[in-house]
Amino acid sequence: MDDQLALPVGTTLDRFIMRKQEEFPYATGELSQLLRDIALATKIVNREINRAGLLGVTGTFGQQNVQGEEQQKLDVIANIRFIRALRNGGEVCTVISEEEDHVIQTGNTKGKYVVAMDPLDGSSNIDVNVAIGTIFSIYRRLSDTGEDGTLEDCLQDGTKQVAAGYIIYGSSTMLVYTTGCGVNGFTYEPSLGEFFLSHPNIKTPQDGKIYSCNEGNVNSFPDGVKAYLSYCKEQHYSARYIGSLVADFHRNLLKGGVYLYPPTAKSPNGKLRLVYECNALAMIIEQAGGKATDGSERILDKTPTELHQRCPLVIGSPDMVDKVEEFMAAEFVAV
Numbered sequence: 365m366d367d368q369l370a371l372p373v374g375t376t377l378d379r380f381i382m383r384k385q386e387e388f389p390y391a392t393g394e395l396s397q398l399l400r401d402i403a404l405a406t407k408i409v410n411r412e413i414n415r416a417g418l419l420g421v422t423g424t425f426g427q428q429n430v431q432g433e434e435q436q437k438l439d440v441i442a443n444i445r446f447i448r449a450l451r452n453g454g455e456v457c458t459v460i461s462e463e464e465d466h467v468i469q470t471g472n473t474k475g476k477y478v479v480a481m482d483p484l485d486g487s488s489n490i491d492v493n494v495a496i497g498t499i500f501s502i503y504r505r506l507s508d509t510g511e512d513g514t515l516e517d518c519l520q521d522g523t524k525q526v527a528a529g530y531i532i533y534g535s536s537t538m539l540v541y542t543t544g545c546g547v548n549g550f551t552y553e554p555s556l557g558e559f560f561l562s563h564p565n566i567k568t569p570q571d572g573k574i575y576s577c578n579e580g581n582v583n584s585f586p587d588g589v590k591a592y593l594s595y596c597k598e599q600h601y602s603a604r605y606i607g608s609l610v611a612d613f614h615r616n617l618l619k620g621g622v623y624l625y626p627p628t629a630k631s632p633n634g635k636l637r638l639v640y641e642c643n644a645l646a647m648i649i650e651q652a653g654g655k656a657t658d659g660s661e662r663i664l665d666k667t668p669t670e671l672h673q674r675c676p677l678v679i680g681s682p683d684m685v686d687k688v689e690e691f692m693a694a695e696f697v698a699v
């Protein structure tokens with residue numbers, strides 16, 4: 365449904381959420397409040413990130429998350445801040461987080477929503493002042509039991525998302541989200557403590573000349589991916605890889621391009637997590653006219669079986685994703 369309520373650039377996020385809600389006569393305001401809770405936590409995390417170097421919150425606490433990755437201090441801080449805001453907001457019964465082995469029950473048993481999140485994306489870039497992000501997906505729980513959310517509530521496929529978004533903490537801080545009616549971007553004005561509509565109704569270009577992939581792993585990529593990367597070089601495409609999924613995705617969303625994290629020998633299912641990284645970005649790219657697959661299957665159609673399961677990701681301008689799939693499919697014929 366693309367009959368976007370055309371609100372002018374400069375509209376505050378709060379007003380935008382309110383006006384959007386008016387489009388849905390049966391809306392009860394809970395999703396709107398949840399989006400505000402996420403925006404509030406973002407302002408706090410943004411402040412922590414901006415002054416991380418001053419407060420000595422760079423580096424690690426020396427502990428690992430369920431994926432065996434060293435948790436950066438800011439991973440932990442962002443995780444705490446978002447969970448606290450979602451718990452205090454009252455709309456969310458259960459949270460899935462990259463930094464938590466198991467689901468977090470907030471105690472809001474009347475809460476209708478489940479949130480899956482990557483509190484801090486691009487952890488390897490935290491200490492070097494390169495753009496990082498936060499990713500979130502919102503699901504309606506399957507039934508209002510008045511009890512804690514279930515694993516079933518947390519393992520819904522991506523098509524069931526009622527909203528999805530990310531925050532990029534870059535040269536400016538932006539919140540980009542969709543509720544299934546197009547994609548809008550808001551830029552944060554710290555001196556006013558407000559997000560303002562700066563990128564209304566984002567559409568990604570049909571095609572592009574940018575490809576984003578960690579070619580350091582090329583030797584263990586599938587032949588089809590290797591062939592596609594050679595094709596990109598023949599076409600004189602630009603290689604751009606920040607190493608923060610949110611930042612690479614955001615650039616390609618606006619300029620046109622494709623991001624790939626294929627299977628590798630070390631990670632046969634790729635590195636990125638379906639539930640709290642791929643699903644949200646897949647909903648956003650599709651709402652912006654792009655595509656997201658695992659190289660053959662649509663990301664949003666995949667039904668997760670585990671909270672932290674990984675899946676390969678090919679996401680971006682539709683013509684470029686189609687081209688990658690063509691090359692990857694060609695490989696099967698070869699075999």
Ligand SMILES: O=P(O)(O)OC[C@H]1O[C@](O)(COP(=O)(O)O)[C@@H](O)[C@@H]1O
Binds near residue numbers: 485488
């Ligand atoms: O270093 P690699 O293997 O290229 O992986 C980089 C990718 O890993 C990530 O950092 C994984 O996300 P987290 O930082 O949230 O764990 C992505 O942001 C990024 O695109």
Ligand SMILES: [Mg+2]
Binds near residue numbers: 485
């Ligand atoms: Mg991540």
Ligand SMILES: [Mg+2]
Binds near residue numbers: 439462482484485486
């Ligand atoms: Mg992370």
